[in-house]
Amino acid sequence: MRHNLVAAITASAALGFAGIANAGFVLIDTNGEPRTTVSPIPTNNDFRAELVAAGISQFDLGTSLSVTPGPAGASEYFIDVEVFGAEAGYANRFEMGSVSFTSPGNLSWGSRFVGTTPGGSGVMDFEFCALTISACISNAQNDNTGMDSAQSIGMWVSGDGNSAWLLWDDSGARQDDNHDDLIIRLTYRVPEPATLGLLGLGLLGLGAVRRKRRTA
Numbered sequence: 001m002r003h004n005l006v007a008a009i010t011a012s013a014a015l016g017f018a019g020i021a022n023a024g025f026v027l028i029d030t031n032g033e034p035r036t037t038v039s040p041i042p043t044n045n046d047f048r049a050e051l052v053a054a055g056i057s058q059f060d061l062g063t064s065l066s067v068t069p070g071p072a073g074a075s076e077y078f079i080d081v082e083v084f085g086a087e088a089g090y091a092n093r094f095e096m097g098s099v100s101f102t103s104p105g106n107l108s109w110g111s112r113f114v115g116t117t118p119g120g121s122g123v124m125d126f127e128f129c130a131l132t133i134s135a136c137i138s139n140a141q142n143d144n145t146g147m148d149s150a151q152s153i154g155m156w157v158s159g160d161g162n163s164a165w166l167l168w169d170d171s172g173a174r175q176d177d178n179h180d181d182l183i184i185r186l187t188y189r190v191p192e193p194a195t196l197g198l199l200g201l202g203l204l205g206l207g208a209v210r211r212k213r214r215t216a
Helices: 002-021 048-053 194-215
Strands: 024-028 037-040 058-061 064-068 078-087 092-096 099-103 112-118 127-130 135-138 152-157 163-169 182-189
Touching: 024 152, 024 182, 078 092, 078 099, 092 163, 092 182, 099 112
Parallel strands: none
Antiparallel strands: 024 064, 037 058, 058 152, 078 112, 078 182, 092 099, 092 127, 127 135, 152 163, 163 182
């Protein structure tokens, strides 16, 4: 009995870890055209040194951000939103579901927690807007952008898919393509794998108590 219980717990934990490893953010090309451009962080990006220190030396253009939920399902994970900096002549806004942040123009570098949204599946629904000129671009529309676009979102996803950086270029200095007008980080958050381990320990403890009672 104990052997079967341990085997079941081990199998459940292994399944959980495998599912989590395949979950997270993915960059995709929704229009089917090979428009994606990989650009190094421009030298005129005011936060270039900070981005490079965070492991981000380049970004993709002409892509949309998608998310693949873990085995628990789309409703069982969350996405945390942080603002890290802005250098812009325009007021800019980021909006995703119930989470919204408006930058008046310039923000020094540093993490600012904005909010959390429930998880979804597929191409994410968010947008950036240059409020000063009433011009917006959505995640899906970003698929058609490039270095020559007036507005675009540079995107970078970590190797494990758990974080995505969004670098907004609002066209305030025309087509300078510095992508530092508003910088956002999204973090994919799932139930902690440790929960499975705690459940397993609890079940093992319950089994031990039952055996002790039978012996007594």
